[in-house]
Amino acid sequence: MPDMTHLGLDETALERLGGLWTAREIAQQPQMLRETQALLMARRAEIEAFLAPLLAQPNLRVILTGAGTSAFIGECLAPVLSTRLGRRVEAIPTTDLACAPQLYFEADTPTVLVSFGRSGNSPESVAAVELADRFVKSLHHLVITCNADGALARYGQGARGQTVLLPDATHDRSFAMTSSFSCMTYAALAVFGGIADRDARVSAIAHATQQVIGTHAATMKAVADEGYERVVYLGSHIFQGLARESGLKLLELTNGGLVTMFDSPLGFRHGPKTIVNDKTLVVVFLSNNAYTRGYDIDLIDELRRDRDAARVIAITAQDGVGLPVEDQVRIEGLEDADDADLLFPYIVAPQMFAFYESLRYKLTPDKPNTSGTVNRVVQGVRIHELS
Known part of the structure; x- marks a missing residue:
């Protein structure tokens, strides 16, 4: 019989407390890491065929981007990946790229834009990929996301893109990102650090x-x-x-x-x-x-x-x-x-x-914002036209 407790509380109690999804998604991370690795191994040839000719360019620039927690993935990985690849790897949030693209994109530098997104529907993240296409002459998209139906997932399926779709359970239903953060981080580390090497670790x-x-x-x-x-x-x-x-x-x-x-x-x-x-x-x-x-x-x-x-x-x-x-x-x-x-x-x-x-604090972890002014997928963002 499967274990119906998470973080020391049974599912009935967690549901009553409004914390079932948060507890479940924290607790599922070991299994989700294993499933993410299995998924990457199954697609290893395809992913490596996409990246190999790009990484062969000595002047390649890699931008790791996302909003909020997804942006912090880049902050965790940029120094490591830059050292391993011997290429420029920078963490730049979509919230910066969207509001000042002229300061960050380089028209003549071949670039891989790595977009992280739990839902893949954040307005700034969608705007960032569209602006990158306008500013950079030689651009490729690598999308790492947990939502097959998100805008980013579809965007990475173009001729110059690749989408890495993670296990459906990583598309966290709770307000706070937990297993989505760890598995997107793991996927990027594996994709750029060696998928087969990760299999042993x-x-x-x-x-x-x-x-x-x-x-x-x-x-x-x-x-x-x-x-x-x-x-x-x-x-x-x-x-x-x-x-x-x-x-x-x-x-x-x-x-x-x-x-x-x-x-x-x-x-x-x-x-x-x-x-x-x-x-x-x-x-x-x-x-x-x-x-x-x-x-x-x-x-x-x-x-x-x-x-x-x-x-x-x-x-x-x-x-x-x-x-x-x-x-x-x-x-x-x-x-x-x-x-x-x-x-x-x-x-x-x-x-x-x-x-x-x-x-x-007597809050419901799955939806802790009592006023409803902060949402699981950000709302209220107006993307301005750039002439």
Whole structure:
């Protein structure tokens, strides 16, 4: 008989609380990562045939784009993919491309526009692909989306495009993006980093993600019940994008009830640290890279010496952070993994924390915005004509 509980609550209780879809979509991520890899393997030849001649161009530019959470995928991946490909890879949100295309598009630079979209219907995202076609002479579209019926999915099916459609279950029905974020991130990492190479690593990533859900759901609930008034997420390089996504999840699911911010451990000292008081929770994503990790640990040590923060929690795949066991979310099996592999088990702890905070605020996680002014697919955006 299938397990009918998610994040420690049965489906009947979750439905009553208005959080069934959010809990289910957080909990399904290990399986969705496996299914995403299987889908990519099935289409490997087609995807590689599309990208190979483009990546052979030494002056190729790759733009990773999306709106909101979909934009943060680019922030997480751009540094990694740029290094691996030896090409310009930039994260530019569609909300920037749509309002100032003349500042971002380069007419004479061959470009692959990688568009991420859960629904694929955000007005800015549709506008961005249309503007790119107008501004860039040699342009190709790679669309990574969860919705077969979205505008972006159809746009990527043109002669100069390719659409990677993810498993239908990743088209999250809850307000906040969770499994859509992780699976679109994974798909882009695999497509540009080697689909076959990922096949040998997906099991360890999915297992580690499941371990965090199974081991630390109760921990995240207990942390939420402590009643912090401010939450700060910190991460170096690619984890700064993850920190931004984590802060947004908390802001969305508490309907703005919690003050949140994100930064890098090094950047945090330059003013933003003034947010810390005795009602502040600080969460640090630690790098597996020894050099970078040194800076992460320095900041943790400083926060402990200051004694201003109510609590400091490390999300880490390695020990040796100087924090008590109860203040560590330890990731099993990825102690030697590349930091990019850690994106997936790392994000589920903040997602669970945001879910439990939503319940603590007596909101319905599947639809936390009580006024109806913020929607699952953005509304009220007018795209202006560009002469």
